[in-house]
Amino acid sequence: MDAFTTHTGTAAPLxxxxxxxxxxxxxxxxKRITRTGFEDGLFVAWRTNEPDFVLNQPEYxxxxxxxxxxxxGTGSSREHANWALLDGGFRVVISSRFADIFRNNSTKSGLxxxxxxxxxxxxxxxxxxxxxxxxxxxxxxxxxxxxGSTTVPFEIDDYVRWRLLEGLDDVGLTEKHVDxxxxxxxxxxxxxxxxxxxx
Amino acid sequence: xxxxxxxxxxEAHVVRSTPGEPDLLYIDLHLVxxxxxxxxxxxxxxxxxxxxxxxxxxATEDHNVPTxxxxxxxxxxxxxxxVDALRANAKEFGIRLAPMGDRDQGIVHVIGPQLGLTQxxxxxxxGDSHTSTHGAFGALAFGIGTSEVEHVLATQTLPQYRPxxxxxTVDGELAPGVSAKDIILAVIARIGTNGAAGHVIEYRGxxxxxxxxxxxxxxxNMSIEAGAKAGLIAPDQTTFDFLQGRPHxxxxxxxxxxxxxxxxxxxDEGAVFDSEVVLDASTLTPFVTWxxxxxxxxxxxxxxxxxxxxxDEGERRAAEQALAYMGLTPGTPLTEIEVDTVxxxxxxxxxxxxxxxxAELLRGKRVDAGTRMLVVPGSVGVKSQAExxxxxxxxxxxxxxxxxxGCSMCLGMNPDQLKPGERSASxxxxxxxxxxxxxxxxxxxxxxVAAATALTGRLTAPADLIGA
Ligand code: SF4
Numbered sequence: 329m330d331a332f333t334t335h336t337g338t339a340a341p342l343x344x345x346x347x348x349x350x351x352x353x354x355x356x357x358x359k360r361i362t363r364t365g366f367e368d369g370l371f372v373a374w375r376t377n378e379p380d381f382v383l384n385q386p387e388y389x390x391x392x393x394x395x396x397x398x399x400x401g402t403g404s405s406r407e408h409a410n411w412a413l414l415d416g417g418f419r420v421v422i423s424s425r426f427a428d429i430f431r432n433n434s435t436k437s438g439l440x441x442x443x444x445x446x447x448x449x450x451x452x453x454x455x456x457x458x459x460x461x462x463x464x465x466x467x468x469x470x471x472x473x474x475x476g477s478t479t480v481p482f483e484i485d486d487y488v489r490w491r492l493l494e495g496l497d498d499v500g501l502t503e504k505h506v507d508x509x510x511x512x513x514x515x516x517x518x519x520x521x522x523x524x525x526x527x
Numbered sequence: 528x529x530x531x532x533x534x535x536x537x538e539a540h541v542v543r544s545t546p547g548e549p550d551l552l553y554i555d556l557h558l559v560x561x562x563x564x565x566x567x568x569x570x571x572x573x574x575x576x577x578x579x580x581x582x583x584x585x586a587t588e589d590h591n592v593p594t595x596x597x598x599x600x601x602x603x604x605x606x607x608x609x610v611d612a613l614r615a616n617a618k619e620f621g622i623r624l625a626p627m628g629d630r631d632q633g634i635v636h637v638i639g640p641q642l643g644l645t646q647x648x649x650x651x652x653x654g655d656s657h658t659s660t661h662g663a664f665g666a667l668a669f670g671i672g673t674s675e676v677e678h679v680l681a682t683q684t685l686p687q688y689r690p691x692x693x694x695x696t697v698d699g700e701l702a703p704g705v706s707a708k709d710i711i712l713a714v715i716a717r718i719g720t721n722g723a724a725g726h727v728i729e730y731r732g733x734x735x736x737x738x739x740x741x742x743x744x745x746x747x748n749m750s751i752e753a754g755a756k757a758g759l760i761a762p763d764q765t766t767f768d769f770l771q772g773r774p775h776x777x778x779x780x781x782x783x784x785x786x787x788x789x790x791x792x793x794x795d796e797g798a799v800f801d802s803e804v805v806l807d808a809s810t811l812t813p814f815v816t817w818x819x820x821x822x823x824x825x826x827x828x829x830x831x832x833x834x835x836x837x838x839d840e841g842e843r844r845a846a847e848q849a850l851a852y853m854g855l856t857p858g859t860p861l862t863e864i865e866v867d868t869v870x871x872x873x874x875x876x877x878x879x880x881x882x883x884x885x886a887e888l889l890r891g892k893r894v895d896a897g898t899r900m901l902v903v904p905g906s907v908g909v910k911s912q913a914e915x916x917x918x919x920x921x922x923x924x925x926x927x928x929x930x931x932x933g934c935s936m937c938l939g940m941n942p943d944q945l946k947p948g949e950r951s952a953s954x955x956x957x958x959x960x961x962x963x964x965x966x967x968x969x970x971x972x973x974x975x976v977a978a979a980t981a982l983t984g985r986l987t988a989p990a991d992l993i994g995a
Contacts, residue, residue: 344848345841346720346820350959355938359591359605361565361612373961397841399721402754402820403959405656406563407672427721428756429656429670436674446841485688487548498674499574502682505543505551509579509684512542512553517788519781520555521644523585523623 329438331495337392348403366412387460401430529795549686555649559586563654567677594930633906636660636874643773647762662759663743693726699809707742708973712814720822721754734808741880752821818849833857873937876954877905888978895984900927
């Protein structure tokens with residue numbers, strides 16, 4: 329995964345709440361077995377059926393920061409939703425509340441999710457609607473979102489932040505603790521089920 | 528200190544705990560399906576890693592599988608390639624796979640319990656959000672993304688943070704025709720589609736204890752629709768009776784040791800929950816969703832809500848968007864909504880008990896002429912059991928379609944889809960826009976409401992059939 333330190337780009341205001349991962353990318357796009365190339369499925373139903381949809385407006389077409397309503401990423405665990413956003417050019421999603429699995433997947437795929445209070449989300453919506461070219465900076469080192477003369481701090485777990493700043497792979501980190509894993513396995517009760525051999 | 532059930536299961540699986548880092552949690556069972564795994568196996572290959580515990584890993588084909596002509600090659604080349612990739616990966620990494628046509632094949636959350644692989648006190652994960660289903664056995668079971676699938680394949684562990692604890696207590700007795708699905712739809716309507724974010728829900732109370740394992744699975748299944756990390760129910764005699772004799776359940780002295788341990792798996796008196804919800808089962812009636820997320824539901828006796836009555840601006844906008852998509856007018860009685868399709872199936876309601884309830888209502892009657900009904904058993908095991916009981920004939924004689932096992936119209940990755948503008952009453956778990964097919968409109972219901980609706984062609988409570 330790519331490291332994330334700071335990012336500056338324009339932002340798209342997505343004034344919808346409870347955007348589920350079926351909207352971010354519908355199931356028919358999940359049949360692929362690759363890890364990239366999901367941009368064609370990103371919000372495809374809204375892009376196709378709603379001429380006014382924010383990403384259909386030329387001034388937001390190149391946005392790299394998505395500012396969404398509360399409860400973004402509910403529903404399916406599909407990490408394809410995170411990949412589709414990355415493939416579609418987004419590096420950051422800002423919302424007042426995320427669904428757990430989506431947020432967790434983001435920390436693995438290098439898409440930064442930033443939680444801001446709803447009032448700050450509204451203020452950011454207003455700013456980027458007034459001037460879509462407003463540069464917005466999301467600084468993970470300083471834990472700040474800034475645009476115009478506004479700077480808003482955000483909270484993020486220190487460990488997650490460290491991993492994102494370094495672009496570290498979880499599996500490699502866990503493999504350092506293989507001794508602990510082996511010790512744990514040695515004391516598991518014998519009656520726990522095994523999938524193999526087939527019975 | 529008194530502990531909750533979820534805390535006990537969590538703590539029993541901590542491999543390593545260090546301040547400032549997530550805990551490393553051991554995973555007892557990893558279930559795998561074709562959609563969320565190919566990139567994880569690619570990751571293993573690219574890094575030269577193997578699967579640490581193939582014996583704790585089981586794969587099945589469910590999301591893409593056709594429910595007609597299941598022994599023919601899959602017609603859609605992209606679906607076929609994904610299923611082929613799973614077959615190749617299972618072979619290469621030594622994982623047991625239940626392919627199409629196998630007697631153990633089925634929806635991943637139906638086969639785990641059916642085989643007895645799902646047991647109390649275990650940690651269970653799958654690259655699928657409805658893994659919460661397995662919590663019905665008192666397991667800590669949750670959905671993960673593909674990167675985490677790769678992590679579990681490689682290490683049999685996951686870095687985790689302690690979840691918060693929520694209790695949902697349901698006391699009282701359910702009226703006839705009211706089921707577990709109505710309980711969980713009412714809970715989600717109460718707390719909202721992401722209202723349990725960051726929490727594990729423990730369902731407790733006399734109404735929960737009175738439920739069968741199938742019904743408990745229906746409830747835990749939809750925990751994710753309230754945004755919960757997992758949902759679970761303390762194991763009891765109902766749980767043990769369900770498990771005894773299943774292929775992977777312990778036997779002999781092992782069984783006794785297991786039951787002794789399982790009997791300790793309950794929330795201690797005085798344990799503290801971060802939040803609590805209380806519901807009276809006796810006040811519940813059949814529930815149905817009117818909108819485009821599972822929290823947008825109401826008793827079937829009510830009317831389509833008017834967004835103008837909603838004070839919160841965000842929720843009002845969401846309701847307006849939902850009604851526009853659903854093609855519904857505020858004030859319409861929900862029982863006047865006509866449907867084109869009834870879907871009985873999915874990991875929420877595709878088990879034998881669900882089919883029995885629906886068949887009982889359909890026996891000797893005919894599905895409405897303008898309505899099609901699709902019955903899709905959750906697994907080959909459920910299908911064979913239903914056929915042994917003659918339920919297939921009941922459905923067929925009523926004019927319903929009797930299909931092979933899989934996810935089917937729950938998400939329409941196979942050819943079972945709604946057409947644009949078509950409306951369904953569905954026993955599945957998600958009424959998201961386009962979930963069952965582009966432009967399709969979904970109303971979530973229980974199996975008995977699904978069957979009653981199939982008979983009349985409009986949303987109908989079973990109690991309203993009498994005299995109809
Ligand atoms: S039945 Fe539906 S919800 Fe369940 S696993 Fe399949 S697609 Fe997911």
